[in-house]
Amino acid sequence: MAAPEVKCPTCNKPVQWTKEAKFRPFCCHRCRMIDLGDWVTEGHKIPGERAVDEMMSEELAAELLRQADKP
Template sequence: MSDLNQPTPITPRKVRCPACGGISLYSSANPYRPFCSARCKGVDLGAWASEEFKLPDDTPPDDSFGDPRLQ
């Protein structure tokens, strides 16, 4: 039989861990992906829980619009 019909093995991609910057395997074999370890995953979760990661809030407060019936 020909080798053309054989599937090519998938090699896991190596990425940088968002927490520590180390090398992490991005594959189903790594249960912590994209993190390299349970520690890095926990550190990131703790940062989200303590609201260290926030999106900027550029919306004006509601009271600046006023009540349209009073104009």
């Protein structure tokens, strides 16, 4: 039975899904790092609401600063 073949998510090259394909589902280290960079710069996002509301985190940060200023 032949190993399944998938397309690299970055460049669409075919990748054999085997233990020897150490970057799977990517074809190479470069494509893997490009994808990671997209996540880091928020080029990729998981749809839905954020786990922590941004306004809440700003309010929390302000409160922590106020408490830190108290003797």
